Amino acid sequence: MEAQNKLFPVFLKLEQLNVLIVGGGNVALEKVSAMLRNSPEAKISLVAPFFREETLTYLKDFPKVELIHRAFEVGDLEGRDMVVCATDQYTLHERISELAKQRHLLCNVADTPALCDFYLGSIVQKGDLKIAISTNGKSPTMAKRIRAFLEDVIPDEIQLSLDSLESIRKELKGDFESKIKALNEMTKGLIFKK
Numbered sequence: 001m002e003a004q005n006k007l008f009p010v011f012l013k014l015e016q017l018n019v020l021i022v023g024g025g026n027v028a029l030e031k032v033s034a035m036l037r038n039s040p041e042a043k044i045s046l047v048a049p050f051f052r053e054e055t056l057t058y059l060k061d062f063p064k065v066e067l068i069h070r071a072f073e074v075g076d077l078e079g080r081d082m083v084v085c086a087t088d089q090y091t092l093h094e095r096i097s098e099l100a101k102q103r104h105l106l107c108n109v110a111d112t113p114a115l116c117d118f119y120l121g122s123i124v125q126k127g128d129l130k131i132a133i134s135t136n137g138k139s140p141t142m143a144k145r146i147r148a149f150l151e152d153v154i155p156d157e158i159q160l161s162l163d164s165l166e167s168i169r170k171e172l173k174g175d176f177e178s179k180i181k182a183l184n185e186m187t188k189g190l191i192f193k194k
């Protein structure tokens with residue numbers, strides 16, 4: 001059978017959610033910076049007995065991010081919508097993943113895809129345009145390469161097109177059907193043909 005990626009992508013409003021990252025090392029820095037690059041106002045807490053210097057330096061620009069300097073405790077899951085495990089303790093990750101399931105909390109375990117409810121994607125950002133890429137967990141490096149390629153080929157001017165289309169969209173009169181028709185007609189020329 002042909003391979004299929006069954007993951008369902010969504011775009012989360014992280015400033016309305018409450019995220020816990022367990023760990024304060026390299027992987028925690030990767031995950032927290034991925035979140036803050038996209039959602040600088042995200043509500044995030046990190047809990048770890050030890051924070052790497054790079055993590056602390058990066059987080060200086062984000063005073064709203066809470067740092068808890070101790071080992072993870074069950075109570076840290078209270079009031080969270082999402083938890084990311086990024087420590088070097090596999091058995092702790094298994095335990096947190098189980099606790100998260102009991103609480104209907106979405107859980108990402110950076111080093112163990114089998115324990116993840118969701119994966120982080122590679123993200124292309126050009127103004128209002130955002131594209132998330134997944135390789136179904138097969139090759140994050142390939143996802144990173146595709147991101148770099150798309151960042152390169154999508155012109156920065158795409159923002160001008162988005163702004164114009166937004167104003168046209170607001171001003172268009174008529175029913176839903178006729179709006180779709182008009183917008184499809186206007187954007188026909190935007191798609192590059194192979």
Ligand SMILES: C[C@@]1(CC(=O)O)c2cc3[nH]c(cc4nc(cc5[nH]c(cc(n2)[C@H]1CCC(=O)O)[C@@](C)(CC(=O)O)[C@@H]5CCC(=O)O)C(CC(=O)O)=C4CCC(=O)O)c(CCC(=O)O)c3CC(=O)O
Nearest residue numbers: 034110111113119120121122134135136137140141143144
């Ligand atoms: C399943 C997933 C779960 C998750 O983390 O959410 C996962 C899992 C694992 N990553 C591992 C390694 C690496 N991860 C990266 C980088 C990224 N990893 C990201 C996502 C994901 N990584 C999810 C799947 C996404 C998909 O569907 O494609 C990105 C896209 C997003 C982000 O993390 O923000 C970000 C690129 C951002 C960008 O630059 O655009 C690099 C490359 C690098 O850093 O240069 C390496 C080293 C090279 C390599 O292995 O390829 C390992 C092995 C650990 C080990 O060997 O011990 C595992 C565990 C395993 O696979 O078993």
Ligand SMILES: NC(=O)C1=CN([C@@H]2O[C@H](COP(=O)(O)OP(=O)(O)OC[C@H]3O[C@@H](n4cnc5c(N)ncnc54)[C@H](O)[C@@H]3O)[C@@H](O)[C@H]2O)C=CC1
Nearest residue numbers: 022023024025026027028047048049050071072087088111
């Ligand atoms: N560094 C990398 O890019 C990658 C690392 N990995 C794997 O991911 C794991 C983590 O790697 P790093 O982030 O580099 O390690 P690290 O040593 O930089 O960070 C580990 C963090 O876990 C914290 N921690 C340990 N016990 C804890 C507890 N009970 N509660 C809360 N926090 C706790 C530590 O205080 C520390 O902040 C390792 O198993 C590593 O093999 C996997 C892929 C890439």
